Amino acid sequence: MSLSDAVNKHLKTPSPQLCAVTLLGNLVATPDIRYRANPATAVTEIVLATSSKWLDKNTNKYKEWTSYHHxxxxxxxxxxxxxxxxxxxxxxLHGYLSNIKAKATDKSTNHLGIVHANFVQKFSKGYTQAINQIHCSAQLTSQPKLMLTEQNKEITQANIVINQHIYNTEKQTWQTITVERAIHAWGKQALYLAEHGNIGDELMLEGKLSYTSGFNKDQFIEVKNVHLFKGT
Incomplete structure (x- = not known):
């Protein structure tokens, strides 16, 4: 039996699951708005910057990290x-994860993660406390692996699949789309996921969207809280 067959054996028949993304940040560039024909529909892809701060206990100074969401x-x-x-x-904005490949903003990057918006509100320029949140229900498609980082911190990595029931405005119909993402959990959540999680288990995640530092800028979910529901 191959690895993919072993994984599929543990997975349930897809059913609609939750995927809710909320972002509050600054526009990186003025939107390039285009129009599709038949019927004429406005469409654009924006890049939103959100920043988060944390206290570096080694230096006792705050550090800042900016994420760029397509x-x-x-x-x-x-x-x-x-x-x-x-x-x-x-x-x-509020939206959900999509399989659409985002446009690269320059030739040196190839962004693969994108959010499809279903609510957008604009405010004037200025500074605001950023929001970067995702809540989703999903199913584990890989066995969680507990590892130690170079800073001797515990992290658990795994892969999930989300089956989202969304309304397609172009086709004007409801449909289910399947999205796969990696998840990273830290500290107590890392131990909990590694000790109790198995392929096929359902879970509820609360966290934020993050991106790898490599060429592809792959999108993953940085988990703040995870709830496991054992598969049958």
Whole structure:
């Protein structure tokens, strides 16, 4: 039996699951708005920057990390919130993870993770406390692995699949899309996931969207809280 067959044996028949992403941050550039024909529909892809701060216990100083989220916006949302938007404006949006490959902002990057917006609100330029949150239910597709980082911190990594029931504005119909992502859990959550999680288990995650530092900038979920529901 191959590894893929062994994984599929433990997975349940797909059912609709939760995937809710909330972001509040600044526009990296003025939106490039285009229109699809038949029917004429506005569409754009924006990049939203969110920053987070944490205390480095080694230096007792705060450090800051900025994440850049690629977001697809379609239809009335574009015309209502983004026609007058400019670089630096504050954007609040809600959406879900998508399989669409984001456009690279330059030739040296190839962003693979994107958020599909279903709510957008624009505010004037200025500084605001950023929001980067994701809540999702999912299913484990790999056995969680507990490791130690170079800083001797415990991290557990695993892969999940999310089956989202979403409304396709272009086709004007409901459909289920399947999205796969890696998850990273730290500290007590890392131990809990490594000790109790198995392929096929369902789980509820609370965390934020992060991106690898390599060429592809792969999107993953940094887990803050995880709840496991054992598979049958």
């Amino acid at each position: 977001v697809k916006v379609e239809g009335e949302l574009v015309e209502q919130a983004l026609l007058q938007a400019n670089k630096g404006d504050i954007i609040l």
